[in-house]
Amino acid sequence: MRIGVVTFPGSLDDRDAGRAIRLAGGEPVALWHGDHDLQGVEGIVLPGGFSYGDYLRAGAIAARSPIMTEVVDAANRGLPVLGICNGFQMLTEAHLLPGGLIRNEKGSFVCRDQTLRVESSSTQWTSAFTEGEEIVIPLKNGEGGFIADTETVARLEGEGRVAFRYLGYNPNGSVRDIAGIANERGNVVGLMPHPEHAVEPGFGPDTRAAMRSGVDGLRIFRSALEGVLAA
Amino acid sequence: MPTIVVDVMPKAELLDPQGKAVAGALARLGSSRFSGVRIGKRFELTVDGAVDDAVLDEVRGIAASLLSNSVIEDVVGIRVQEEAAR
Incomplete structure (x- = not known):
């Protein structure tokens, strides 16, 4: 199952995302922001980083890259698209997801292992979870405060499109502790925390069982892979 | 050559952490x-x-x-600035 990972100028976690796809059982395909070619992939990850140095607004310039024309088309056709951190910011800037992300409430960059509650298992990137399940994956951002107008937030909540919620601690002042959301169809998901950093024992967050053994991020990638196989 | 100036501000109802930090610094510096x-x-x-x-x-x-x-900002002004005015 081939999943594309787009590299933009300033992407940092594109290789980690590719590695996560491989560990989840898929085949990562490197895609380039300046191309108009998705190379026939069956899913797309927009990785984290600081594309264009966060100039203008985080993700704003990358969201208008050549390849984003194809990404938007593919998303509208129902292809699974995941935006992680800077990728989430791009998805809002490309209007594939509602709302926006602003500087953290306390003004500082936050890096921590973050507990999340999986609020919906009906998206293409969360189908391998049980609703209400608690997971721990790393979070690292300076502009992760999710905001949207009251009407949009009510619609996201009402339609079950809040995919992940911060649990115990809201690191960036996101409205209603929202960590990740989905589009109406459930194929496009964006989240600020980094599932690709919790995919391999020895390199993930600490768990009660052992240090750095957390691999909760793996199932996000498995969800899409299993969904594509089942389709 | 003429220049067009566009001013963009964060929405009034949103917290502006940068502005808040500067306001804090001003207070510390005695500009109360x-x-x-x-x-x-x-x-x-x-x-x-x-x-x-x-x-x-x-x-x-x-x-x-x-x-x-x-979603997060408003365009608050667009104006032409002639060279002589600069």
Whole structure:
């Protein structure tokens, strides 16, 4: 199952995302922001980083890259698209997801292992979870405060499109502790925390069982892979 | 060459952590009369040629679609600044 990972100028976690796809059982395909070619992939990850140095607004310039024309088309056709951190910011800037992300409430960059509650298992990137399940994956951002107008937030909540919620601690002042959301169809998901950093024992967050053994991020990638196989 | 100035501000109802940090610094430095600071962006677009309605329309479009994100910001001003005025 081939999943594309787009590299933009300033992407940092594109290789980690590719590695996560491989560990989840898929085949990562490197895609380039300046191309108009998705190379026939069956899913797309927009990785984290600081594309264009966060100039203008985080993700704003990358969201208008050549390849984003194809990404938007593919998303509208129902292809699974995941935006992680800077990728989430791009998805809002490309209007594939509602709302926006602003500087953290306390003004500082936050890096921590973050507990999340999986609020919906009906998206293409969360189908391998049980609703209400608690997971721990790393979070690292300076502009992760999710905001949207009251009407949009009510619609996201009402339609079950809040995919992940911060649990115990809201690191960036996101409205209603929202960590990740989905589009109406459930194929496009964006989240600020980094599932690709919790995919391999020895390199993930600490768990009660052992240090750095957390691999909760793996199932996000498995969800899409299993969904594509089942389709 | 004329310059078109576009001003963009974070939406009034949103917290502006940058402005808040500067306001805190002002208070520490003894400037206590300022109750708030908000920080926005100013874009200067240099125009190759004369500014007519078509150019201004294009700038309004650019300001709404690229220079600002209406979810988090407002375009608060678009004006032409002639060279002599600078």
